[in-house]
Each structure stands twice: as C-alpha cells, then as structure tokens.
Amino acid sequence: xxxxxxxxxxxxxxxxxxxxxxxxxxxxxxxxxxxxxxxxxxxxxxxxxxxxxxxxxxxxxxxxxxxxxxxxxxxxxxxxxxxxxxxxxxxxxxxxxxxxxxxxxxxxxxxxxxxxxxxxxxxxxxxxxxxxxxxxxxxxxxxxxxxxxxxxxxxxxxxxxxxxxxxxxxxxxxxxxxxxxxxxxxxxxxxxxxxxxxxxxxxxxxxxxxxxxxxxxxxxxxxxxxxxxxxxxxxxxxxxxxxxxxxxxxxxxxxxxxxxxxxxxxxxxxxxxxxxxxxxxxxxxxxxxxxxxxxxxxxxxxxxxxxxxxxxxxxxxxxxxxxxxxxxxxxxxxxxxxxxxxxxxxxxxxxxxxxxxxxxxxxxxxxxxxxxxxxxxxxxxxxxxxxxxxxxxxxxxxxxxxxxxxxxxxxxxxxxxxxxxxxxxxxxxxxxxxxxxxxxxxxxxxxxxxxxxxxxxxxxxxxxxxxxxxxxxxxxxxxxxxxxxxxxxxxxxxxxxxxxxxxxxxxxxxxxxxxxxxxx
Numbered sequence: 441x442x443x444x445x446x447x448x449x450x451x452x453x454x455x456x457x458x459x460x461x462x463x464x465x466x467x468x469x470x471x472x473x474x475x476x477x478x479x480x481x482x483x484x485x486x487x488x489x490x491x492x493x494x495x496x497x498x499x500x501x502x503x504x505x506x507x508x509x510x511x512x513x514x515x516x517x518x519x520x521x522x523x524x525x526x527x528x529x530x531x532x533x534x535x536x537x538x539x540x541x542x543x544x545x546x547x548x549x550x551x552x553x554x555x556x557x558x559x560x561x562x563x564x565x566x567x568x569x570x571x572x573x574x575x576x577x578x579x580x581x582x583x584x585x586x587x588x589x590x591x592x593x594x595x596x597x598x599x600x601x602x603x604x605x606x607x608x609x610x611x612x613x614x615x616x617x618x619x620x621x622x623x624x625x626x627x628x629x630x631x632x633x634x635x636x637x638x639x640x641x642x643x644x645x646x647x648x649x650x651x652x653x654x655x656x657x658x659x660x661x662x663x664x665x666x667x668x669x670x671x672x673x674x675x676x677x678x679x680x681x682x683x684x685x686x687x688x689x690x691x692x693x694x695x696x697x698x699x700x701x702x703x704x705x706x707x708x709x710x711x712x713x714x715x716x717x718x719x720x721x722x723x724x725x726x727x728x729x730x731x732x733x734x735x736x737x738x739x740x741x742x743x744x745x746x747x748x749x750x751x752x753x754x755x756x757x758x759x760x761x762x763x764x765x766x767x768x769x770x771x772x773x774x775x776x777x778x779x780x781x782x783x784x785x786x787x788x789x790x791x792x793x794x795x796x797x798x799x800x801x802x803x804x805x806x807x808x809x810x811x812x813x814x815x816x817x818x819x820x821x822x823x824x825x826x827x828x829x830x831x832x833x834x835x836x837x838x839x840x841x842x843x844x845x846x847x848x849x850x851x852x853x854x855x856x857x858x859x860x861x862x863x864x865x866x867x868x869x870x871x872x873x874x875x876x877x878x879x880x881x882x883x884x885x886x887x888x889x890x891x892x893x894x895x896x897x898x899x900x901x902x903x904x905x906x907x908x909x910x911x912x913x914x915x916x917x918x919x920x921x922x923x924x925x926x927x928x929x930x931x932x933x934x935x936x937x938x939x940x941x942x943x944x945x946x947x948x949x950x951x952x953x954x955x956x957x958x959x960x
Contacts, residue, residue: 443469443601445802446621446636448608448650449643450474451481452584452788455591456795456817457642462598463820464803464813469634470592470600471623473607475884477588479644479711481788483746485668485693485700487679488512488520488580489789492527492552493686495544496537501766502548505789506578512792513580516822519587523694525579525679526560530730531570533684538573541683551578564676566732579679581693584788589828589885596873597823604875611639611654616778618654627876638802641782645711645749651782657775659768660752661784663711665745667720668702669935672739672892675699675732682731689727692735696833701728701735708747716743721934739939741892742931751785767794771801779805792817827869830862830886852905853898855891862886863902867911877911879903879924892940894928896947900955922957929959 445461447454450472458470472478491506513520529538545552553576560567560574567574592602603623609631610622620633641650648661674694682690693700704720721743729736751768767786772778783798796815803810833856849859866885867877875881879899882888888902889895899921906912912920925947932944951957 441469441634443467443634443636444806445469445638445640446471446608446634447640447642449479449641449646450476450588450592450602450604451479451642451644452477452588452591452791453481453644453783453786453794453798454640454642455588455595456791457640457783457798458595458600458602459591459598459822460795460799460815460817461802462595462600463816464799464810466803466806466810468595468600469636470595470602471606471608472602472604473626473646475604475881476592477585477884479646480746480748481584481588481644481791483666483668483744484584484788485691485702486581486584486695487691487693487789488582489787490525490578490580491548491550492541492545492575492577492579493681493691495548495550496540496685498766499544499548501787501790502550504766504793505787506548506550508790508793509578509580511818512582512789515817515820516587516590518824519583519590519822519828521581521694521696523579523581523678525577525681526555526564526567527575527577527681527683528560528567528571528731529573529683530568531572533572533682537684541575545575545577552576564678564680566675566734567680568731568733573683575683577681579681581679581695582788583696583828583832585831585884586828587791587822589831590822590825593825593827594823602873608650608653611780613654613777616776618777618779636779637806638779638781640798640802641780642784642798644784645747647749647782647784651772654772654777654780655775656770656772656777656780656782659770659782662750662752663708664748664750665706665708665714666703666748667706667716667724667743667745667934668700669721669724669740670695670742670744671699671701671735672741673698675734675738680732687727689724690731692728692732698741698833701732705748711747711749714745714747715930716745716934718934739892740935741894741940742890742928743934744931749784767797769794769797769801771805781805826865827885830858830866833887833890852901853888853891855893855898856887858886858888858898860905863888863905864909867906867909871911876916877906878916878920880920880927883924889924889928893943894932894947895925896943896950899924918957921951922959925951925957926960
C-alpha cells in the first residue's frame with residue numbers, strides 16, 4: 441500500500457486527522473495497535489470543556505477549549521449533550537480563588553454567570569447544602585466513542601482506511617525520509633509494509649515510543665494516570681465542577697443514563713500498565729461527596745483509568761496538574777526525518793483543532809498544490825453514521841420504546857436493552873471493515889456490558905447469538921468471553937462494596953464456578 445499519509449494512533453486526534461486529510465483530497469491509512477479510543481480518548485470524563493477549568497493557570501488552553509467547544513456544538517450536535525454546567529464552591533474552599541474566578545473568565549472571553557446557592561439547588565438538587573458560591577458556565581458532555589467512530593467513518597467514505605490491532609514496528613529511512621514502514625497485525629501475526637509519503641505520530645502517551653522508531657530527537661511525555669468512577673444512574677442534570685484550583689474528584693459529568701466522577705492524577709511509567717486502585721476510589725468518593733453528598737451512597741458499577749499524554753517543557757514540578765493542557769505539534773525535520781511529524785497533548789475538546797493544525801503542516805510539507813487545500817472540518821458538519829449509532833447510553837431503550845417492538849427481535853442485554861438486531865447491525869459494520877464481530881469489538885461500539893451487571897448475562901447471550909449466526913466458529917469464543925469479562929472485572933475490583941459486590945459474586949459464581957472461566 442502507498443497511502444499519502446500513514447497515521448499512527450486511533451484516538452480522537454488520529455481519527456479526526458484522517459477525516460480532515462480526506463476532505464482535503466488526501467488518502468490516509470490509520471493504524472491502531474489496539475482498537476478505537478484505546479488510550480486517553482476512551483479513558484476520560486467525556487467532558488466538553490467550556491474552558492473555565494483552566495482560566496486561572498492555563499489561559500491559552502482555556503480559550504482553545506471555549507472556541508472549539510462552541511464549534512463542536514454546531515458541527516457534531518448528535519455527539520453532544522449540551523447540558524450546561526456549574527462551578528460550585530463549598531465551605532472551606534479558597535475565598536481568593538472564588539473571588540478571582542469571574543474575572544479570569546472575563547479575561548478569557550468565557551461566559552460565566554453568578555447564581556445564588558438557592559438557585560443552584562433548584563438547578564441541581566444534589567449539590568451540597570454547604571455551598572457558598574456558584575457560577576454557571578457552558579460546559580457539556582460529549583460521547584468520545586461516537587465522536588471517533590463518526591470521524592473515521594467519514595474518512596473512510598472519502599477513501600481512507602482503518603486497520604485496528606496493527607502496530608508500527610520499524611521505519612526504514614533513506615535520504616532523511618521514511619520510505620517504508622513495517623506493520624504487524626497483533627491478531628494474525630502477519631507482517632506487511634506500507635510506503636507512505638508522510639507519517640503522523642498521533643499515538644498519545646505512546647508518542648515517545650513511536651518517535652524513537654524514527655530516531656527522532658527525544659521529547660518527554662509525562663504519563664499522568666487519572667481514575668474515574670461510573671454510577672448506575674444519572675445523578676445530575678449537567679456538569680458539576682468544584683470551584684477551586686484543579687484537584688482530585690472535582691468534576692461530575694452526566695453520561696446519558698449514568699454519571700462519571702473523577703479524576704485523579706498519578707504519574708506512571710508505563711501507559712500500558714494502568715489499573716484503578718482502591719485508594720483512588722476511596723479518595724474520589726470522599727472528596728466528591730463534599731460537593732455532591734449523594735456520591736457517598738450511590739451504586740457504582742465500574743472504575744476505569746486513562747493516561748493523559750502531557751508534554752514536559754521542563755520545570756513542571758511533581759504535580760502533573762501544573763503541566764499545560766495545550767497540545768504540541770513537532771516537525772521532526774529538525775531531527776533529520778523530513779516526512780515525520782508528531783501531534784500529542786491537548787484535550788478531547790480540542791481534538792479537531794489539533795487535527796487541523798497537523799493537516800496544515802502535512803499539506804505544506806507535501807506540496808503539489810495540497811498546501812492550498814482548505815480545512816473543511818471547521819465548517820462541514822460531522823455526519824451521523826451507523827458506526828457510531830449505538831454508543832450513547834440510553835439510546836437503545838429509547839428507540840425500543842418509541843417503536844412497536846418486534847417480538848422476534850430478542851433482547852440480549854437487559855441493562856441497556858440491546859436487541860439481536862442491534863448486535864447484527866454492529867456485527868455487519870465490523871465485517872465491512874474486516875474486523876471480527878466478537879464481544880470486545882462489539883462492546884467498543886455499543887453499550888454491551890456497561891450496565892449494572894457488567895456483562896454477566898449479556899456476554900453469554902451475545903456470544904451464543906454470534907455462533908448461531910455463524911459469525912464466530914471454533915474455540916475463539918472461549919478466549920473472547922474471558923478477555924471481555926476480565927476487562928469488566930478489572931473495573932469492578934476497586935468498588936467491591938454494596939450491590940456491586942453482590943453482583944460481582946454472582947458473576948464469579950456463574951463464570952468461574954459454572955463455566956470454569958478464570959477471571960483475573
């Protein structure tokens with residue numbers, strides 16, 4: 441294959457870049473060593489920032505978030521819950537920070553309206569009765585999986601390609617250019633080569649590792665792990681932020697029918713080795729409850745972690761929250777590799793801008809008229825496609841109720857009301873892309889296993905359905921269900937108390953006791 445551009449990394453930035461380049465007339469091949477949103481793009485709050493969180497310490501990021509957030513609300517409304525948000529201070533919070541907040545917002549051009557604690561309780565009945573100051577901002581929630589799936593779907597519609605479970609393992613460099621890239625399929629073990637005109641490293645926390653393949657000048661990626669908790673039900677109408685300098689457990693974001701509370705910040709050495717801990721979970725519940733007291737009593741169904749790829753410019757200190765959330769675009773021509781660039785850092789909210797700036801650089805370096813190609817993602821709406829259709833919490837039950845259900849269309853996942861037809865639709869799209877319709881792939885593109893039972897019942901039903909349809913054969917399903925349940929199990933271990941502990945014991949009894957599967 442000889443694509444115009446090889447993109448390494450299938451998160452929001454990589455998929456957004458594939459779409460941007462495709463709309464400019466360039467064909468790209470995007471390779472991802474795991475699956476879509478396997479890194480930071482899948483391990484975040486799903487918060488579409490108004491920018492207000494950064495007004496006190498990172499004004500450039502604040503303004504970028506504000507501008508991009510407004511743009512995305514116009515261009516990708518189907519991916520966004522424009523729920524609004526509050527910044528809430530409680531007794532004991534820093535009076536100086538509270539007093540300075542509206543002024544910082546005004547300097548950044550960010551909308552900020554003061555509301556009384558009484559008004560805030562009407563808007564969000566769950567906030568603490570010890571609330572002393574509240575400001576309303578234009579935060580929103582965004583579905584990162586739908587966002588990335590829709591971007592890559594539009595890119596493919598314009599001639600680009602996606603290959604998941606494909607790792608770049610070697611660059612062949614001649615005359616200061618990458619002429620061939622060796623790729624390895626981690627599922628089949630197959631090795632093959634591509635000969636791109638340009639290579640873009642959009643691998644997030646792994647950007648340093650990929651850059652090293654080209655012998656590019658080293659740069660420091662700080663891997664900051666953040667852990668978040670998912671509640672069984674939605675406990676706020678909009679986003680609720682703690683009105684204080686960024687710290688642990690200070691953002692509550694609605695995610696359709698659930699809520700997500702976090703996050704933490706822990707420096708890690710290996711972005712592939714991250715597991716939520718009991719210590720972090722306890723901290724999130726304790727601190728979060730100061731802002732929303734019901735967080736001490738609600739049922740949590742899962743914990744998960746992601747790694748922020750922060751680019752260190754030196755002098756950042758020990759606290760990763762002091763590192764800028766701005767993005768970094770590096771042209772490795774200065775390192776003697778003329779057709780290789782890296783884009784990393786940034787926020788989910790600024791993914792489109794990151795892709796635009798990267799595409800601008802790629803087009804300038806390619807020349808041949810491409811330097812005159814305009815960015816269309818700034819004005820062209822993101823299409824809604826089948827590939828991103830089923831990721832939003834609560835969508836399947838809503839659609840089931842809105843139409844007269846077909847009694848022949850059996851429900852396979854009762855928590856999220858996912859039917860056989862939904863599974864068949866997703867499996868069909870996976871087959872079109874050359875992907876196997878197994879539990880892990882289906883789960884990434886739907887709500888499968890994300891309800892209170894965390895896959896205890898639906899995993900077996902969907903797997904059996906796939907075998908009945910002939911989509912899976914042989915013993916593949918044994919490894920598939922173990923991998924799927926272990927991924928869900930990893931997220932339950934730090935929250936083993938109350939109802940979820942009972943659920944976990946039932947899951948273990950069924951799958952370890954009855955089916956003799958080992959859950960690790």
